[in-house]
Amino acid sequence: MPLLEVTDLTVRYRTGAVGVQDVSFSVEPSQIVAVLGAAGAGKSTTVRGISGFLRAEGARVVKGSVRFQGRDITGREPHQVCGLGVFAVPERRKIFPNLSVHDNLEALGARLVKGERRAAVEALVFELFPDLARDRRRLAGRLSGGQQQMLAIGRALMADPKLLIVDEMTLGLHPSLHEPLFAAVQRIAAAGSAVLLVDESTGRTLEVAQHCVLLKSGHVLAAGPSADFIGNEVLVAGYVGT
């Protein structure tokens, strides 16, 4: 059974805009899956449809289903989805700027993780992002953009997710920070969490992911092993024209 199974997902916004239509794909445990596509292709809508953050954006699932570990989670609220082990880092509003780094790390599902497991996830977060250990007492709003992204990912990891979703991981960040973030994603998957990754650095995203879903105008244009997309004209077709 796949970890996540999205079937014919169709999401409509209150404005009447169709966010995605008939999107289907699955994610296996510990797998990294890339969701690629041009601006407005439906990447964030797909992410929201899984993580439950649709209502806040004035959207709802009008067709299709999302199953996690065999359980139907279609249209569930974020806290319910988090309770099952799905944590998303959204494309904006990632952290609580008026809380310390430490309090941000504790703010999501960290308290649900106990004992040795808690020590292990905390050790992983600080191994991946040593800045967070050093700046534990700082206000999160004073961190750089890159550090805030690391904090957002670290906070999700503290909840020991089975599926981590990161939307626009490197957008707007200095290029020197891209590689540490991609390396972190690989390490997170090796440690046992599946990752659904949205990023505009298509080349690097395809290298770290095993599977790719290419969206265009709300539809799946192509899907398959990431290697099949590297240097393939279908990738160009995904980003050109309408």
Ligand SMILES: Nc1ncnc2c1ncn2[C@@H]1O[C@H](COP(=O)(O)OP(=O)(O)OP(=O)(O)O)[C@@H](O)[C@H]1O
């Ligand atoms: N909050 C919203 N309200 C209304 N329509 C929206 C909203 N968010 C997205 N849409 C619409 O849904 C469609 C898919 O957009 P979405 O944001 O999912 O694309 P995306 O691939 O994440 O794009 P980007 O690369 O710009 O982040 C677009 O037509 C967009 O206009």
Ligand SMILES: [Mg+2]
């Ligand atoms: Mg988006």
